[in-house]
Amino acid sequence: MILSVIILFVIIQNSLFCYIDPGTGSLLFSALFGIIGTLFFLSKALIIKLKTFSFSKNKSAESVPSSKSKIIIYGEDKRYYNVFKPIIEELINLEIPIIYYSSSEDDPIFEIKNDLLYSEFIGTGNKAYAKLNFIETDICLMTTPNLDVFQLKRSKGVKKYVHITHSSAETSTYCLYSLDFFDAVFLNGEHQIRDIRELERKRNTVVKDLYVVGNPYLDELAKRKEIEEIKNKFRKNNDKRTVLIAPSWGMNCLFRRFGEKLIDNIVDLNYNIIIRPHPQSLISDKEIIEKFEKRYKDKNNVKWDFNSVNISSLSRADIMISDFSGVIFDYAFIFGKPVIIPSFTFDKRGTDAIEIDEEVWTFETLPKISFKLDENNFSNIANIIEDSINNEILKNNILKAKEEAYMYEGQASKRAALVLKNMLNEF
Structure with missing residues (x-):
């Protein structure tokens, strides 16, 4: 299938003589190869699952609290440790099980030992997306933008995707369509609301639930x-x-x-x-x-x-x-x-x-x-x-x-955990 797509692409490019500006061309090439890469890794991941019925090389499937955990957190890099660590601690205090998937093999989150937390290194890039695109949970929380734009797709097994901002700058400084397909966003301050609502109106996208919780990263930094x-x-x-x-x-x-x-x-x-x-x-x-x-x-x-x-x-x-x-x-x-x-x-x-x-x-x-x-x-x-x-x-x-x-200084992780708990109660 992948070979057919490549051959088709070569045939098309030899037949057309239209001009594509560098920005659009880059976007199209990224999308094309993103799709090809995702198909490859998804098929590979599916074969592995069918053969092993396991998501981890270190732990058996029975040890993964997937049947109990209603929240999956994805950390694309260990530098987001200070964003997720305090929220995880508050969720544990509320006795809410969590699965934490990381794309950093040395993520400090792995040092947190608790029966309510299962953490796993799932690789980087397309290997990680192949895993994330099939997860099943009530809530998936991440700092990663561009959900459902390129390789990172919405999983049918997830009820609600939540993005958490880690910077005081507003999200319109992110790349195009960064938050369009999230269900909810955790914000640092009310200043981040205006741009999100304006883009929703202009693009006619779903109106997201916005929660001003503060900035857990800055709280940890303090x-x-x-x-x-x-x-x-x-x-x-x-x-x-x-x-x-x-x-x-x-x-x-x-x-x-x-x-x-x-x-x-x-x-x-x-x-x-x-x-x-x-x-x-x-x-x-x-x-x-x-x-x-x-x-x-x-x-x-x-x-x-x-x-x-x-x-x-x-x-x-x-x-x-x-x-x-x-x-x-x-x-x-x-x-x-x-x-x-x-x-x-x-x-x-x-x-x-x-x-x-x-x-x-x-x-x-x-x-x-x-x-x-x-x-x-x-x-x-x-x-x-x-x-x-x-x-x-x-x-x-x-x-x-x-x-x-930087609203609700020192309270962000507690506020975020409570919002997540209330979301779970709504399902």
């Missing part, structure tokens, strides 16, 4: 902040300020937009420099990361941070330089410190934001809580760093933004 502050007291203090460079990934990231034109001006100053790329950039921007690692390998004041948890770098920094990454809000809301952002226009193509009539909350708020650095002013970065650190207006604006985007 707890770890206290531990890090104690550690910092015992670290050698050389009286230098620490600048954290934390770019996002993709075509809008700081590395791609400005590169060495900006970073050279920073690393040559008398600061401790921590460069912490977005985890996804290690995959999507690997060549660029390697280029800058090589460029600054002899700079003694430059340290790279590739850890999955960012709290150490955030706690040590006096100021952050970033682009549009969600870590800006983590840093501003938990540490109350300012951010410097080079001046450029975010390319909304390929994101839901391109269909929103008004400016999205993120791009409306970032200029208020950060100092916008003009490209012609890169050489003056030292003065800008000092001015930003001592800027009271920025600090006050951070507090206002935090009230909007």
